[in-house]
Amino acid sequence: MPVKPAGGHVGSTASPRSGCAGPQSITSPLGFGSGVSCQAQAARLAFTTTQVTMSSISSPELRIIGRYQVSPPPGTVDDSALSLAYLDLIWLHAGSVERVFFYPLAVSLSHFIDSVVPTLKSSLSAALRHFYPLAGKIRSSAASSDGYEIHYADGDSVPFTVAEYSGDFDDLSGDCPRPVNDLLPLLPELPPSSTDGDGLRVLALQATLFPECGVAVGVTVHHAACDGSSSIRFISAWAAACAGAGVVVPPVIDRTVITDPDDLYSVFYNGFVKGQSIQSMMHQKAPPDAVLQSFTIGKNHIQKLKELVTQSGDLSFRCSTVVVAFAYVWVCHVKARLTEISNKRIFMAFAADCRPRLKPPIPAGFFGNCISACVVEAKAWVLTNENGVVAAARLIGEAIEVFKDNPLKVAKELPELFKTLSEADSLSVAGSPMFKVYDVNFGWGKPKKVEITSIAKTGAISVAESRQEEGGVEIGLVRPKTVMQLFEKHFYDGLKMFD
Structure with a gap:
């Protein structure tokens, strides 16, 4: 099997555990047992310890069990250079997207x-045979001075970390406020390009055991390699192969299916890329009081929000679940920060899938970035008055209709628009209810929780389908505790009006 140890446990910040006097259970300072003898443990692996100290409160402890490099099966994939398309360039300096999937799984460390x-x-390894660009590296193209490509050579690999964590599985996979910094150890970092010399890795994975409680699967992927739809297709393929659920459906790996009659490559290169160096966005510690919290808009409340909007008058847009969910959260966000932004222009930005709308249409299984941005703007007071949700829904819905008609209508304006968003008060969205992240099953059942932890560094909200009922929407956000408490009050007080 094409799996290689990574040559030691590089990057630990503490020495391996020592002092074993015999065949006793190894127990961390926080009191969780390994379930195997100290002698057997030492014979199998040399543990290292990473103590993540992020506040005055004792933080959970991560122990690295092993670091591996996993490749597609030898000889199954030819060397290739996959040129980045113009829709990839938007994300070349956007850094990584990080997701963690929590699965209840009561197994010992030895069984794990x-x-x-x-x-x-x-x-x-089996999944990477089909999604092999994820084992490659982003580098400058040899064929063009302004080109970039994902280069794959036989033997290229994905870093895969195996670890054990002393955090409370149920707390970290719950809905209540959790310290963001306690979740970050569950996510692997992309190696910086300087360590490889010949490009930037695009994918890193980690499986972390909470002994006798559960497993967290952490995924860090560089956005320039692929969008959320492609990323979830890969994770689902890996999970299906792990569960023995059948043959992986190969993605469409051909960037030439995206045509560029308006030379948007030059527009995006000059606006997003020129003069900058490629690098990975490493983990950034959040402020000690930053918490991640989850909120669900149930199917019943989604329906009542739709009724509220449709009863407001003739609509020129489809009042979908996404429209009302985004509108409601945007309003709650503005209300929670009204004292800061009462007279400001405020924005909301979210990605939309271009695949079925480009001419000619792009296959649904296309692997890469095939998304563009929808951006809406309003004055804060418009969203905080009695009809704020309706106003927000109209803005969002009408923007989606414009996108449906021509997904690249404002493409040439995107570099300047993104600059405006970075300087203004804006709320962006990561994820989509369409991705069906709660269907990702490694053979251990459906996830208890899925989080996009990279929203901690972007300020975005994460969005997924509700894991509790079909038709609902789950929202995640990271805020300082005081701001989160205000958001929570507005979120639940608003929903009570429909009860």
Whole structure:
């Protein structure tokens, strides 16, 4: 199997555990047991410890069990250079997107190492045969001075970390406010380009055991390699292979299917790329009081929000679940910060899929970036008055209709528009209810929770389908505790009006 140890446990910040006097259970300072003898543990692996100290409160402890490099099966993929298309260039300096999937799984550390990890590695290798660009590296193109490509050579690999964590599985995978910094150890970092010399890695993975409680699968992917739809297709393929659920459906790996009659490549290169160096966006510690919290708009409340909007008058747009969910959260966001932004122009930005709307249409299984931005603007007072949700829904819905008609209508304006968004008060969206992240099953059942932790560095909200009922929407956001408390009050007080 094409899995190689990474040559030691590089990057630890503490020495391996020591002092074992015999066949006793190894227990961390926070009191969780490994379930295997100290002698057996030492014979199998040399543990290293990473203590993540992010506040005055004792933080959970991460122990690195192993670092591996996982490749597609040898000889199954030819060397290739996949040129980045213009829609990839938008994200070349946007850094990584990080997701963590939490699965209840009551297994010991020994069972995890002996049974679960080998299956995860072999299935990852099988999935990478079809999604091989994720094992490659982004580099400057040899054929063009302004070109970039994902280069894959036989033997290229994905870093895969296996770890154990002393955090409380139920707390970290819950809905209540959780310290963001306690979640970051569950996500691997992309190696900086300087360590490789010949390009930037685009994918890193981590499987972390909470002994006798659960497993967290962390995914860090550079946005320039692919969008959310492609990323979830890969994770789903890996999970299906791990669960023995059948043959992986190969993606469409051909960037030439996206035509560029208006030379948007030059527009985006000059507006997003020129003069900058490629680098990965490493983990950034959030302020100590920053918390991640989840909120759900249930199917019943979604329906009542739709009725509120449709009863307001003739609509020139489809009043969808996404429209009302985005509108409601935008209003709550503005209300929570009204004292700061009462007279300001405020924006909301979200990605929309171009695949079915480009001419000619792009296959649904296209692997890469095939999204563009929808941006709406309003005055804060418009969204905080009695009809704020209706006003927000109209703005969002009408922007989506414009996008449907011509997804690239404002494409040439995107560099300047993104600059405006970075300087203004704006709320962006990561994820989509259409991705069906709660269907990703490694053979352990559906996830208890899925989080996009990279919203901690972007200020975006995360969006997914509700795991509780079909038709609902789950929202995640990271805010300082005081701001989160205001958002929570406006969120639940608003929904009570429909009860």
